[in-house]
Amino acid sequence: MTVNPTPASATPEGGHLLELRDLHVEFRTNEGVARVINGVSYHLDAGETLAVLGESGSGKSVTAQAIMGILDTPPAFVRSGQILYRGQDLLTASEEQRRQVRGKEIAIIFQDALSALNPVFPVGWQIGETLRQRSGMSRGDARRRAVELMDLVKIPGAAKRIGDYPHQFSGGMRQRVMIAMALALDPKVLIADEPTTALDVTVQAQIMDLLADLRRDLDMAMILITHDLGVVAGVADRIAVMYAGRIVEHADVRSLYKAPAHPYTKGLLESIPRMDVRGQELSTIKGLPPNLMRIPSGCPFHPRCPYVQQVCVDVVPHDLVLGDGRTSACHFAQEVRDDSAR
């Protein structure tokens, strides 16, 4: 698969803030080799928000772990590709260099705040840990800064709650604690891996608002990883849709929603039950996502695709650049988009 520069925005001078080039990751297990990431390329510029959309097993979280350098090796191995942060390839950097980037430049928040926080230490101590370790702050300074950070993420009564343990917080508040920890070193890029999946809708809305406010106030770039298009539609500038370890479509939110140009995106959008339409039957994508140890030949989506032709079985589709600055990895991208626009 060739690497096309993602055309949805022009390359700024001095290159992108973060850029992935043709990343390949595989998991070597006893049963065989699972090809989890198969040539992912995307980029992120300062201050922008990229949403990475995909279902379980599409490789969206593994990509994030590769950027952070927190893959479990073994079984996970980066086979090839580059992860460039300000032009520096993180994959060839020393562990000490990566440590400097991790947290300080690129930070991550995880889906499940309860299991990501240590149950036996107070939250203030956990937020302050990064500051003591990395910025060499004294205990008192770290504590004061932790209160500020908790205020920043709008935890009510921060000064009083700094000694509380994770179990004393609700799900939404725990996620706020996680965000405060991620922000401790003032990162330039924040990766949010399914930040609201474990939360109720009313709380989910609060957290998404908070993330959007923080991104604007602190001028961070953000990668939002999600399986729910509805959650990110309001905050993302661009969306990359992943399937079987590849980015199958890349577009801005509005055109993606209006006229998806990849059959997978189209099927995904049509299978979401909508609040405003009470339809008879939901349309579905037939079949199941592929086993990553036996990815189908040609286009990995071909066994489930309504547009399938012989060429799809034989040839891996390149990223087709569509007129309006979008890409779709489908041999019939133009046709699919015209169909969806109708």
Add this chain to the structure above:
Amino acid sequence: MTAPASSTKVRGETILSVDNLVKHFPISQGVLFQRQIGAVKAVDGVSFELRRGETLGVVGESGCGKSTLARLLMRLETPTSGRATLEGKDLFKASGSELRRLRRNMQMVMQDPYTSLNPRMTVGDIIGEPFEIHPDAAPKGSKARRVQELLDVVGLNPEHINRYPHQFSGGQRQRIGIARALALRPEVIVCDEPVSALDVSIQAQVINLLEQLQDEFGLSYIFIAHDLSVVRHIADRVAVMYLGRIVEIGTEDEIYERATHPYTQALLSAVPVPDPEVRDQRNMIRLVGDVPSPADPPSGCHFRTRCWKAQDICAKEDPQTVPRAADPHPSACHFAELRPTTPTV
């Protein structure tokens, strides 16, 4: 699979009736002499009726008591007080063979298809187990054939009868759970978050299957979910729960288009909408704070601590879930009114 006898019964008549159901879980203190110091009011006076052939959606956030309600109806928990009748027979007074007969008529589909199937049993054993408890449901020797029929009905390959759960994907496992629930030809199926563990594309397949089975066998569903879009798609009537109570109940249209309770309105407005055009137009209500603990719910109206309409009366007087002037469906709010602009578009 032949249609059950119930298909001749009148659609729309009440099949399950629940009256003032209460479940308080005691909180106790002390090691040797345990004394009760409080109670978690998981379900706190819930009443509703389920009609034959309809789907009643139950929505609410985590901790509102919707799963406890399901477990009470299945008699997996004993209620603190209240009554429920299935086809006129008291669910909570039945015991022995009568209870067994009642249970045959009401089955459950669980949320997590990964933990609700025994990993050491084959699919045939899992789906066939109900026949061992109720031998009269399948004539001797026909068990394997019945199981294969059921696999076929839920869209799985009948030849996979000897496989184990780990050989199936999440969506397929949920189909196995549905086949198990169908085995005894029940009339009521309680679905507790049946699709929330599934990916969107798979979720649609399972929802379609549930709808198709309902038409085929005249089933009544209690469909518990936190996803309001899914509930709107599948439900005929919807009950909205908050801290152990039903705050609003009505037809799908009444709840989604003409909600009068502030909590329902806020919940609907918080649902993420993928369409950017619609998203721009709508007007979101932002609730502050979290759901209070059900061990210590606020006095009067449970929702008043997060409500922008709250007045003194809300702290003093418990609003009843009764029809309101704004719209004639039951709503538990002293100040029930329609939202000026439709929140859901």
